[in-house]
Amino acid sequence: MAWFTKVAPGLKVRAETRVKVPEGGLWQRCPDCSEIIYNEEIEKNCQVCPRCLHHFRIGARQRIEMTCDPSSFVEHDADLTAADPLDFRDSKRYRDRIRGVRRSVGENEAIVCGMGRLGGRPISIGAFEFGFLGGSMGSAVGEKVARLFDRATEHRCPAIIFCASGGARMQEGVLSLMQMAKTTGALAQFRRVRQPYLPVLTDPTTGGVAASFAMQGDVCLAEPKALVGFAGPRVIEQTIRQTLPPDFQRSEFLVEHGMVDLIVARPQIPETLGKLIDLLAG
Amino acid sequence: MLHNPTMATYFLPFEKPLVELERKLQELKEFGTGNRVQDEIKRLERRALRLREEIFRGLTRWQIVQLARHPSRPFTLDYVPHVFDEFVELHGDRRFADDASIVGGLARLGGRPLVVIGHQKGRGTKDNIHRNFGSPRPEGYRKAKRLMRLAERFERPVVTFVDTQGAYPGVGAEERGQAEAIAANLQAMMELRVPIVTAIIGEGGSGGALAIAVADRVMMLEFSIYSVITPEGCASILWRDSGRAEQAADALRLTAPDLFGLGVVDEIVREAPGGAQRDSVLTAGHLREALIRHVDELGALEPEERVNRRIAKYRRLGVFHEEQR
Numbered sequence: 001m002a003w004f005t006k007v008a009p010g011l012k013v014r015a016e017t018r019v020k021v022p023e024g025g026l027w028q029r030c031p032d033c034s035e036i037i038y039n040e041e042i043e044k045n046c047q048v049c050p051r052c053l054h055h056f057r058i059g060a061r062q063r064i065e066m067t068c069d070p071s072s073f074v075e076h077d078a079d080l081t082a083a084d085p086l087d088f089r090d091s092k093r094y095r096d097r098i099r100g101v102r103r104s105v106g107e108n109e110a111i112v113c114g115m116g117r118l119g120g121r122p123i124s125i126g127a128f129e130f131g132f133l134g135g136s137m138g139s140a141v142g143e144k145v146a147r148l149f150d151r152a153t154e155h156r157c158p159a160i161i162f163c164a165s166g167g168a169r170m171q172e173g174v175l176s177l178m179q180m181a182k183t184t185g186a187l188a189q190f191r192r193v194r195q196p197y198l199p200v201l202t203d204p205t206t207g208g209v210a211a212s213f214a215m216q217g218d219v220c221l222a223e224p225k226a227l228v229g230f231a232g233p234r235v236i237e238q239t240i241r242q243t244l245p246p247d248f249q250r251s252e253f254l255v256e257h258g259m260v261d262l263i264v265a266r267p268q269i270p271e272t273l274g275k276l277i278d279l280l281a282g
Numbered sequence: 283m284l285h286n287p288t289m290a291t292y293f294l295p296f297e298k299p300l301v302e303l304e305r306k307l308q309e310l311k312e313f314g315t316g317n318r319v320q321d322e323i324k325r326l327e328r329r330a331l332r333l334r335e336e337i338f339r340g341l342t343r344w345q346i347v348q349l350a351r352h353p354s355r356p357f358t359l360d361y362v363p364h365v366f367d368e369f370v371e372l373h374g375d376r377r378f379a380d381d382a383s384i385v386g387g388l389a390r391l392g393g394r395p396l397v398v399i400g401h402q403k404g405r406g407t408k409d410n411i412h413r414n415f416g417s418p419r420p421e422g423y424r425k426a427k428r429l430m431r432l433a434e435r436f437e438r439p440v441v442t443f444v445d446t447q448g449a450y451p452g453v454g455a456e457e458r459g460q461a462e463a464i465a466a467n468l469q470a471m472m473e474l475r476v477p478i479v480t481a482i483i484g485e486g487g488s489g490g491a492l493a494i495a496v497a498d499r500v501m502m503l504e505f506s507i508y509s510v511i512t513p514e515g516c517a518s519i520l521w522r523d524s525g526r527a528e529q530a531a532d533a534l535r536l537t538a539p540d541l542f543g544l545g546v547v548d549e550i551v552r553e554a555p556g557g558a559q560r561d562s563v564l565t566a567g568h569l570r571e572a573l574i575r576h577v578d579e580l581g582a583l584e585p586e587e588r589v590n591r592r593i594a595k596y597r598r599l600g601v602f603h604e605e606q607r
Contacts, residue, residue: 077604085544085601086535090520139600146597168488168510170519173534174546177488177510178599181496184468185593191473206461208510211449211489215465230460230489231451239451249456259459 030054046266055223055266057203060112060127063162067125067270068116075114077147082109082140086173094171097133105131109140110165113148115155119274124152127162130204135165137209138172142179145213146186152197153190158277159197163214166232167207180212187216196280198273201228201251201260215259219276221269222251222260292353296337296345300556303330334556341505344528346537347513349505349557350484356562357416358385358400358443361483364566365573366391366398372432374425378458381422383414383446384494386429391441392574397433399426399494400443403484416485417450420463423493427463427470439477439577442494447512449490464493471496472596475589477580479573481551482506482538483558498592499576500546502538503565504553508546509536545599549576 029036033052042049046066047056064073081098088094102108110132116125126148128135137145145161152159168176187197199217201210204227211230214220222228229249237244247253254260264272293301307326310319341349349355362369366389374380386399401418404410426442433440449460471478471494480497486508502508511519513527516534541547552568554561580588 079605081603081605083601083603086533088533090533138602140602142600143602170511170516170534172510172601173544174508174510174536174541175544175600177492178546178596180489180492181468181472181596182599184465184472184496185596188469188472188589188593208489210461211464211493212468213465215459215462216469228461229456230449230464231456235451236453236456240453244453248453253457257457257459259462 048266053224053265055203055225057130057164059131060107060129060162063127063202064112064114064116064125066266067127067160067162067273068118068123069120072117073114073125074116075112076151077113077144078108080109080140080144082138082169082172084171085139085175086171088171088173090171097171101132105129107132109144110135110137110169111141111144113144115151118158118160118270118277121274121277122155122157123160123277124148124155124157125160128164128202128209130164133169135163135209136167136169136176137165137179138169138176139179141169142176142182145179145183149183149186149190149197152195153193156193156195158195158281159190160200160273161197161213162200162202163205163209164202165205165207165209165214167209177208180208183213184216187213194281196277198276200264200269200273201254202226204228204232206230206232218280219261220259221272222254222263223269224251224263224265226251228254228260294345294348294352296341297556300330300333300337303333338556342528343531343535343537343540344513346505347507347527347531349559350507352557352559353405354559355484356558356565357405357445358402358483360562361443361566361569362389362398362400364563365570367393369398372429375421375428377421377424379421381414381419381425382412383416383418383450384422384426386426388438389441391570391577394439394574394577396439396441396577397429398441398443399429400483401446401491401494403445414450416446417448418446418490418493419450419452419455420458420460423449423463423467426494427467430467430470430474434474434476437476439479439581440474441573441577442478442480442497444480444482444486444491444495444508445484445506446487446490447485448487449493464489467493468496472593473589475585477577477583477588478592479576479580481569481573482508482547483569487512496592496596498580498588498595499548501549501551501569501572501576502541502547503551503558503569504538505557506538507536508538508541509534 030049032054035051084095113126196218201222368390371387385402389398403416404413478497480495480500482502513531514524516530517526518524538550554564558565
């Protein structure tokens with residue numbers, strides 16, 4: 001890159017020449033505004049950059065902890081994991097891939113589900129773990145989501161899902177596709193009890209999850225600048241052979257096109273969910 | 283454009299020996315006279331039959347993918363006049379446009395009035411552009427949903443034909459809410475009180491297919507496919523090489539027998555010998571017979587019972603481990 005910095009005198013080059021921030025240290029650089037921020041400060045701010053409000057991706061457990069009343073969350077279906085019905089193999093066998101991911105991520109599947117409380121009220125809640133094979137939905141995720149709706153039906157309480165998924169899990173073939181219908185069925189049963197289902201779309205929510213329960217909410221929330229859409233931007237760019245504008249398929253774009261009810265910054269999400277539940281079913 | 287089997291001029295590589303034999307037979311029939319020629323014709327006919335059986339018994343998954351995409355394969359509107367006794371096409375989603383990649387309307391199936399909806403691919407460049415290569419945009423799905431609601435209002439069963447590579451991944455489609463349109467259809471179909479019967483007639487491509495395929499009964503034509511992703515798409519993601527589609531087709535298990543085995547499909551409908559493109563009328567007859575059977579069986583149930591069974595049916599789909607504590 002050295003020749004590049006010489007191109008125009010007086011031109012400032014931002015990246016590369018700057019100080020490298022060591023990983024795993026006390027500081028990190030915001031990928032959006034490049035500010036170097038003290039980790040503790042990000043932590044305090046729900047993993048949101050205090051300067052530009054960039055929302056860092058967070059894990060399922062942290063998400064649930066931020067949303068539920070302190071120590072109210074009880075996990076369900078924690079032992080439900082993927083099988084390998086197609087005996088699928090790419091560069092690795094699917095079952096080996098799953099085993100590896102379970103170890104490295106420390107979760108059994110791409111979603112964590114259970115019962116908790118929000119402002120004292122019971123909720124059936126789930127949050128996707130994007131680090132687990134891109135939050136992809138296979139049979140185990142589909143079953144866990146269906147059971148999440150079952151518990152909400154049984155307890156006549158609201159259902160909340162924090163979505164973050166690349167879509168259906170290819171390695172389970174058409175069975176993954178069927179999870180879109182399966183979860184829709186469980187939701188259809190839940191809809192009979194007149195309690196709200198509130199999905200929160202976080203970065204990124206695409207494919208089979210976007211085209212099923214993520215978009216079937218009574219009220220649909222999204223985090224700022226989350227990528228939400230059916231087809232991923234790469235696929236669209238290949239189809240139309242053009243580069244897409246950076247705001248395409250972001251939450252703000254979805255609100256503008258009438259696909260999402262409201263964008264809520266992460267620290268305000270629990271309060272907003274509580275308010276909506278109150279107004280709909282209080 | 284309606285389908286005419288005699289127009290089938292495109293042949294797949296593995297069909298070639300059979301096609302050559304048939305061409306020879308045709309010539310003999312036209313110009314040959316005399317007993318020796320008649321004997322030769324009979325001999326060749328027997329050979330052609332054996333050859334066809336041989337080729338089609340041992341088809342690989344990749345060959346079935348090619349058959350499912352055969353340019354001469356009948357599309358929804360090719361089947362409609364032979365499956366139904368009457369058809370009035372209806373247009374538009376009442377919101378934005380009429381998407382020609384999904385067709386639908388009112389039809390009669392041996393005295394049973396119903397609503398039929400199907401993906402529609404095009405034949406030739408101009409027609410294909412008009413049909414968007416069978417890849418619907420949100421307005422197509424919203425038209426389908428509108429017709430389903432119409433069916434429910436007048437207590438008419440819904441029959442759908444699935445034949446798409448997938449929902450269209452374009453800028454406009456995203457702006458108008460492709461994901462929402464599909465999600466809303468899944469919900470509408472899951473809760474619809476009238477019988478729904480689906481036939482996968484060509485390609486069942488992912489969410490774009492499922493959006494009109496949540497049904498009480500799902501049938502697949504013998505040489506159709508149904509998958510979460512195209513073999514090319516799968517290969518380009520897993521191996522960064524769409525050229526390994528053949529391998530991906532095997533891994534994905536996307537043929538009718540595969541899906542029947544997984545419990546995703548309730549019945550496999552026979553095609554004309556050599557594939558539906560050889561005889562769309564005969565294949566339509568098989569489809570008609572199966573549709574009548576399913577529509578009548580489902581019609582005997584109470585609406586509530588039908589919806590509950592539909593939900594329960596999809597609830598059973600999936601394979602996972604659950605460790606006991």
